[in-house]
Amino acid sequence: PSESGFTTDVLALYDWVKERSGNSSIIFWGHSMGTGIATNAARKLQEERGVQVDAVVLESPYTNIRDAAAHVPVTKVSASPCTVGPHPSGSDSVHALLSPVQLYRQFPGFEYLILDSLALANMFFCNDENVKVLACPLLILHAEDDAVLPLQLGRQVFETAHSAYKDKSKVKLITFPGKLGLGHDHISSNPELPTLVK
Template sequence: MRKRLEPVALERERCAASGSSSSGAAAAALDADCRLKQNLRLAGKGPAEPRHAADAGMQRALGRRKGLWFRLRKILLFVLGLYFAIPFLIKLCPGIQAKLIFLNFVRVPYFIDLKKPQDQGLNHTCNYYLQPEEDVTIGVWHTVPTVWWKNAQGKDQMWYEDALASSHPIILYLHGNAGTRGGDHRVELYKVLSSLGYHVVTFDYRGWGDSVGTPSERGMTYDALHVFDWIKARSGDNPVYIWGHSLGTGVATNLVRRLCERETPPDALILESPFTNIREEAKSHPFSAIYRYFPGFDWFFLDPITSSGIKFANDENVKHISCSLLILHAEDDPVVPFQLGRKLYNIAAPSRSFRDFKVQFIPFHSDLGYRHKYIYKSPELPRILREFLGRSERERQH
């Protein structure tokens, strides 16, 4: 009986082994199939991922472009709004135009002590303070001729005032807008004129530099008149010439017209880079270029100047001047156009007031690069002044 059962058990074991073997094979086959399908799915996803990343990158780039355009549009709208707002602001506040014409708040060069002209290389210069009106004080520099350089060392104001009575002629210099009497190009001109044997007296108008007061055309003219009278009270019979530059030409012609009307004209008038009147100069100034063709330009920009009492009418003043006139102008002047200086000469030359006096116009070619404030560099300037002022002196004596 046991012998008959043993073969059956062995058969069952073989079947079980066979079954387990076949099921393991099946499981292995199933695992292999699953791995294959997974690999196929992964392989199928492979190309889709880069496309998704590229789309995301493109969207980010588009987002950045939209953000940049949005910012640029905001800036553009702000600039346009400011462009259209400025004319109305100036019209409503005419004082803004006066500030822009005078530019007295621009003190260049900075950090200099106007009480010490020697710091600017003017070792033969004395600083004064005069009082044209109550509550108005103006700072004055007096530079003696270079030949007196050694004698001037350590001298006080009284010595300088007495020196005005010497045999050397005197130039009253009226500077333009912005800066002070210590401006670089102005100091260089003082040195040139001093080397030619002239006393140079210059000052800052009320509101400029360390001068006290509020700027105005009337006030500037009165300051110049006060300094002129102060010079004449000390200079005896010495010739006194008036030199105006840029905006200072407007002060100079106002002053000389007034002096001629009271029959005490200066010995000659020199205008460097002059204009005809302040309206034409404002319209021709480079800063006005972006508004020059703006509708109502005159009403918005020029009328406020007139309403502020600012005219500087050189073209009218020269018709009432009875002394010799010299006009110096560089062709490449970017601030006061050359044609305005030429136009002023054409107005002055045929004027009856000048029938007994010399009127001369000296242009400086643009290749020289003298622009608005460097005519002092001209090697011809000493000869020009010597001939013109020498002739004026002879006319005065006759």
């Protein structure tokens, strides 16, 4: 898989749907990693064909793949301080209560091995650059308790788009309170979502 390959696939799917959907609206909805694919496809459609998709929805987005890679849990180490005490069963065995603490990897070579390798593989997924040139309605959805891609990244995408769009009313950010427990993967389960997206 490649970034350009993903974009080509989305545009092929767009053409297939367009031929069969009549006057129905077509939106590109990307979640997490898919947000970069959605904005890539929308931008290419606009720049190369002069066509705007009806809307783009970015659910739990990031600014670009480099920023995303620096935040996702796979690039973190879990340190587990232990509290030692009697086993709950009452036996003499030792019971360790693990309290995971997430620490950013500060190992030498981290940027080269992970972040620079993505660039060498032509993997950029630049939402922050793509939204500067889009003109279609853009909706950004992000949960405050997203532990994979923090809300800060979604806000940055929104601010970049809002600054670039001539019609500011076309750009909207909806955040979901942490108390809802939607995290990174469950915004779509919010029963209010259909109403919000309209």
